[in-house]
Amino acid sequence: MIETTDFNKSEQYTLSIRLSTDGFSFSVFNPLANDEFSYYNRKVDESLSLTANLKQTFRELEWLELPFHRVNVLMADKRFTFIPLEFFEDEQTEIIFYHNHPKRENETVLYNILHKNNTVVLFGMDKSAYSFLRERHPDIKFYSQASPFIEFFSSKSRLGNNRKMYVYLQKDAVDVYSYERGHLLLANSFKCKSTSDCVYYLLYIWKQLGFEQERDELHLTGDLNDKELLLSELRKFIRQVFIMNPATNLDLQAITLCE
Numbered sequence: 001m002i003e004t005t006d007f008n009k010s011e012q013y014t015l016s017i018r019l020s021t022d023g024f025s026f027s028v029f030n031p032l033a034n035d036e037f038s039y040y041n042r043k044v045d046e047s048l049s050l051t052a053n054l055k056q057t058f059r060e061l062e063w064l065e066l067p068f069h070r071v072n073v074l075m076a077d078k079r080f081t082f083i084p085l086e087f088f089e090d091e092q093t094e095i096i097f098y099h100n101h102p103k104r105e106n107e108t109v110l111y112n113i114l115h116k117n118n119t120v121v122l123f124g125m126d127k128s129a130y131s132f133l134r135e136r137h138p139d140i141k142f143y144s145q146a147s148p149f150i151e152f153f154s155s156k157s158r159l160g161n162n163r164k165m166y167v168y169l170q171k172d173a174v175d176v177y178s179y180e181r182g183h184l185l186l187a188n189s190f191k192c193k194s195t196s197d198c199v200y201y202l203l204y205i206w207k208q209l210g211f212e213q214e215r216d217e218l219h220l221t222g223d224l225n226d227k228e229l230l231l232s233e234l235r236k237f238i239r240q241v242f243i244m245n246p247a248t249n250l251d252l253q254a255i256t257l258c259e
Helices: 007-012 050-060 090-100 127-136 146-157 195-208 227-234 250-257
Strands: 014-020 023-030 036-042 070-075 080-084 107-114 119-126 141-144 163-169 173-180 183-191 217-222 240-243
Touching: 014 250, 023 050, 023 250, 036 250, 050 127, 070 119, 070 250, 080 090, 090 107, 090 119, 107 127, 107 141, 107 146, 119 127, 119 141, 119 146, 141 146, 146 163, 146 173, 146 183, 146 250, 163 195, 173 195, 183 195, 195 227, 217 227, 227 240
Parallel strands: 014 070, 070 141, 163 217, 217 240
Antiparallel strands: 014 023, 023 036, 080 119, 107 119, 163 173, 173 183
C-alpha cells in the first residue's frame, strides 16, 4: 500500500502513472524491499479535462511531487498505432498517426521504439497534460500502454512451441496481442461493452489467425469482473485459457521490469 511507503527514499524508487478515462493508477516500485510494488487508484471527475484532473490529483497527493529515480507515464486508450522499425522516420510520425486516427486539437504525437520487436508504437497525448507532467518531472518518460505489454508478452510467448494470445480487458474495450514464439502477429484494440462481445471478438481473432483449439494458449489480464462467465464461455471453444498473475496492474509492473 502507498500509505506504508517510506518516501524519504523516493529518489531510489520508480513512479509509474497510468492515465485512462476510467481513472488514474499509480505504482511505486521499491528495489530496496525485494522489488516491492505499492499501488494507488484514483477516480477522475469526468466533468473536468485530463489536465485539470491531473492538477487536482497532484495537489492532493503531495508525494507525487517528490523526486524519483524514474517516472513513467502510460497512456491507456485506443489512440495508438504501429509501424515496422525499418519504415519509421521521425518526421513522418504525425502523418502516419493521423492516417489511422482522426485529428484532435491540443494533441502531441509521441512514439516508443521497441527494438526487441522491431516495432515503433505511435500514440497521442494531450499537450496540456504533457506539459504539466514535464514541468513536475523534467526527465519523465511517456509510453503507450501497448508498449510495455508488447515487450512483456513477447518475452512470455517464447516459452514453449505453441502460439499465444494475450488479452487485456478494460471497462469498455479489449486489447489483443498475439504471438508465435516471440514474433508479434497482431496487436489491436476493440470496443467491448459486454462479456458476450468480448467472447465474440476473441474467438473471431482466434479463428482468423488460425490458432489451434487444443494446443494454443489464451491468457487474460485486466478488468476481470465477469471472470467466471468469461472463462466458462471461452473454455467451450479453447482448451487452454489462463488468468495471468498478477491479473491487475500488470502494465505498471511490466514498464518497470522491461526497462
